[in-house]
Amino acid sequence: METRAMARVSIPRVLIIAGSDSSGGAGIQADLKTVSALGAFGMTAITALTAQNTSDVLGILEVSPEFVTLQIDACVNDVGCDAVKTGMLADVPIIEAVAAAIAHHKLPRVVVDPVMIAKSGAHLLKAEAVAALKSKMLPLATVVTPNLHEAGAMVGREIHDLAGMKEAARAIRDLGPENVVIKGGHLAGVAADVLYDGREFTEFRADRFHSKHTHGTGCIFASAIAANLAHGRSVKESVAAAKEFITTAIRNGLAIGKGCGPANPMAALLHPATEGHW
16 A cells, blocks of 8 residues: 655744743643744743632642653654743743753753743742842843833832833843843833843834733744744744733733633634734
């Protein structure tokens, strides 16, 4: 019987190193939806399991650093990797293991989302791990994507306006990342993000949608940047496309659960605001 060989398909590969969200709105689950919607192939190294929903984080079970490393090795040694996105890293040993694995494999295009606090207010990064994140992960980052609270924790002061965002971006870039994107979703007025590449600032603005269904927005935004980088786009192009993508996801947020429902990364397939950037 004659058989026909399957043709190899070339597709960008994104390794996601993050925690699992049992409710599906953030974490690994949102990351995979995002990179899939953007035409990339997602792989995962899970750092922690969370029992959470739209209202609360009920429990966190951390994965051993050795097993996190084993997951990274398994993906990279077989499938390969065109970009990395890190999310919830939980504690110092996991941060150290992830940083060592990224350096060992010389993984390219690393997007670090410094996940610290969930929408519910639950802490997803232990206090003592903030220093390790700054010293171990930021020097490996192609792009780091803190929100105002995370950026404030990194620089030791509150941020209230665009001038403060730019000042913080300079300080964070001095810690080692190539590019810093500070997200202004918590600013009053326009939703503006600021990109600093060490030479110039670029602002990305969008209309603000007054919706409580924004669970997972940070995960989606960082994963969208990683997926676009994996496609070979520049950092500025990738951030611009990710801004459009997350705006569409927020505009079409899902009223699921009793708390903050999730933004919807799959909405881009029905409402392709990012068409032309994929």
